[in-house]
Amino acid sequence: MKKLKVPAYDWRVVKELKRYALTTKAKDPWGHGKSSSKAFKREMTKLMLVEQSKRCGYCGCRLFEKRPHRDHIAPKEDYQQWMFWPENLVLSCFTCNTDLKKSFDPVVTMGSTYRLTEFSFVHPYIDTPTDHIDFTSGDLELIIQEKNGSLKGKKTIEIFDLASVERSKQRAKDIMHDDDVEHLQGDYRELLENAIEALQKKLVKVKARFPRPGD
Numbered sequence: 001m002k003k004l005k006v007p008a009y010d011w012r013v014v015k016e017l018k019r020y021a022l023t024t025k026a027k028d029p030w031g032h033g034k035s036s037s038k039a040f041k042r043e044m045t046k047l048m049l050v051e052q053s054k055r056c057g058y059c060g061c062r063l064f065e066k067r068p069h070r071d072h073i074a075p076k077e078d079y080q081q082w083m084f085w086p087e088n089l090v091l092s093c094f095t096c097n098t099d100l101k102k103s104f105d106p107v108v109t110m111g112s113t114y115r116l117t118e119f120s121f122v123h124p125y126i127d128t129p130t131d132h133i134d135f136t137s138g139d140l141e142l143i144i145q146e147k148n149g150s151l152k153g154k155k156t157i158e159i160f161d162l163a164s165v166e167r168s169k170q171r172a173k174d175i176m177h178d179d180d181v182e183h184l185q186g187d188y189r190e191l192l193e194n195a196i197e198a199l200q201k202k203l204v205k206v207k208a209r210f211p212r213p214g215d
């Protein structure tokens with residue numbers, strides 16, 4: 001997990017989209033918006049994939065979904081003004097977005113700007129995860145706990161279930177995968193990446209079709 005940089009986007013377009021989100025009568029301006037909002041969503045996804053190195057912005061696990069979820073950190077239903085705000089958008093895995101965060105509202109107190117707003121969990125662009133979360137097994141990043149009693153760290157671990165066995169196993173798998181890939185060259189590296197990606201996509205599909213209770 002690392003602090004992310006907000007992808008640079010044309011601020012004139014962002015401001016225009018903000019006006020649109022606040023004034024439109026459209027029922028679902030995010031899902032069925034005008035052409036500039038569609039272009040914005042497409043471009044932002046590309047930029048976020050690069051900035052996030054294809055990792056979930058909340059749990060840090062690899063993103064294998066063909067179309068990763070674009071999550072609104074502050075839910076778009078409650079904060080229309082931030083519906084198209086780059087700092088409020090992050091790519092997240094299926095588990096974090098759909099199973100765990102759902103419509104959770106992390107805003108504690110609204111500030112005069114987005115940056116001055118207080119969030120209850122570690123914000124991917126504003127906070128530095130290592131200030132709030134500690135990994136007791138050092139570089140392996142497996143065992144997780146809040147740092148120096150950080151409430152933000154605690155909330156992040158709780159909301160995204162980061163200390164559970166399942167999620168720890170996922171982090172371990174990711175580390176092993178990175179380690180394997182690091183030692184391979186050229187074609188072999190690509191073959192392994194592709195094979196793992198295909199397998200993960202299958203698993204995501206199966207999980208989406210047959211959710212287990214507690215998933």
Ligand SMILES: [Zn+2]
Nearest residue numbers: 056059093096
């Ligand atoms: Zn995640």
